[in-house]
Amino acid sequence: MGRVTERRRVIRVRDGAVSARPDTLVAEEPLEIRMNGKPLAVTMRTPGDDFALAAGFLVSEGVLGAAEDVRNIVYCAGARDDGGNTYNVVDVQLAPGVPVPDITLERNVYTTSSCGLCGKASLDAVRTTTRFAPADGPPVRVGVDVLAALPDRLRAAQQVFERTGGLHAAALFSASGELLDVREDVGRHNAVDKVVGRALREGRLPLGRAVLMVSGRASFELAQKAVMAGVPVLAAVSAPSSLAVDLAAETGLTLVGFLRGGSMNVYAGEHRLLDADGAPLAAH
Numbered sequence: 001m002g003r004v005t006e007r008r009r010v011i012r013v014r015d016g017a018v019s020a021r022p023d024t025l026v027a028e029e030p031l032e033i034r035m036n037g038k039p040l041a042v043t044m045r046t047p048g049d050d051f052a053l054a055a056g057f058l059v060s061e062g063v064l065g066a067a068e069d070v071r072n073i074v075y076c077a078g079a080r081d082d083g084g085n086t087y088n089v090v091d092v093q094l095a096p097g098v099p100v101p102d103i104t105l106e107r108n109v110y111t112t113s114s115c116g117l118c119g120k121a122s123l124d125a126v127r128t129t130t131r132f133a134p135a136d137g138p139p140v141r142v143g144v145d146v147l148a149a150l151p152d153r154l155r156a157a158q159q160v161f162e163r164t165g166g167l168h169a170a171a172l173f174s175a176s177g178e179l180l181d182v183r184e185d186v187g188r189h190n191a192v193d194k195v196v197g198r199a200l201r202e203g204r205l206p207l208g209r210a211v212l213m214v215s216g217r218a219s220f221e222l223a224q225k226a227v228m229a230g231v232p233v234l235a236a237v238s239a240p241s242s243l244a245v246d247l248a249a250e251t252g253l254t255l256v257g258f259l260r261g262g263s264m265n266v267y268a269g270e271h272r273l274l275d276a277d278g279a280p281l282a283a284h
Helices: 050-060 123-129 144-157 159-164 188-201 220-228 242-251
Strands: 005-014 017-026 029-035 038-045 070-075 089-094 168-174 179-185 210-214 233-236 254-260 263-268
Touching (some): 029 050, 050 089, 050 220, 168 188, 179 188, 220 242
Parallel strands (some): 029 089
Antiparallel strands (some): 005 017, 168 179, 254 263
């Protein structure tokens, strides 16, 4: 099994002083995701929670919606020339009767750790495939004071980031701010897939009462993944993209960006947020 971190020798320069020392780096390896034995996608990821990553990826593709949709997830053996297993190939075996869409024809299925899967830029594609539209879920209200505390709680839970400074994170919180799950990965989209995949495998989809908090920016793809999992509130420490805002507005997702300390920008879905007095959020 690949390790989450690796050690490398570096030359360190500090105030003119030069020294050699070991440094801790985030591991990055390819993961090939197969569906019923057929290659589907390759993503660059930090090893760990690979089954959850694969399941979460298929939730975002509209293939999976419940734990019962999966018959099994396994590592494919013999991935190396010597017959050894690299643990870099995962096969998701669907349960009998689960439709198998031909999604390989719709996009380039190579993903990077920086931007994830690019190419599904159609809002129509998301609208027609989501099973758990945020607007259809149970009513949930979140206080801005709760949101303001989430970045520090997320950072405190990032164990590998503390050692490397090189990982993104995604976390699920309750509406009251309780940490439900957190995953780290070199790719922010992979971190989201891991928390969504774990929720699917534990029978917790849709995530209709959860807040998804992500490090970095809120891209269209991350908003899409939130919508596909039924998440009503997506918060990010950095900026959203214009397409992410468009998707949030169309699907009823609450989208918060630049969440830092007590400051934040609400781009869509402000009806779910409460001010410091517990009243509906309103601009003055």
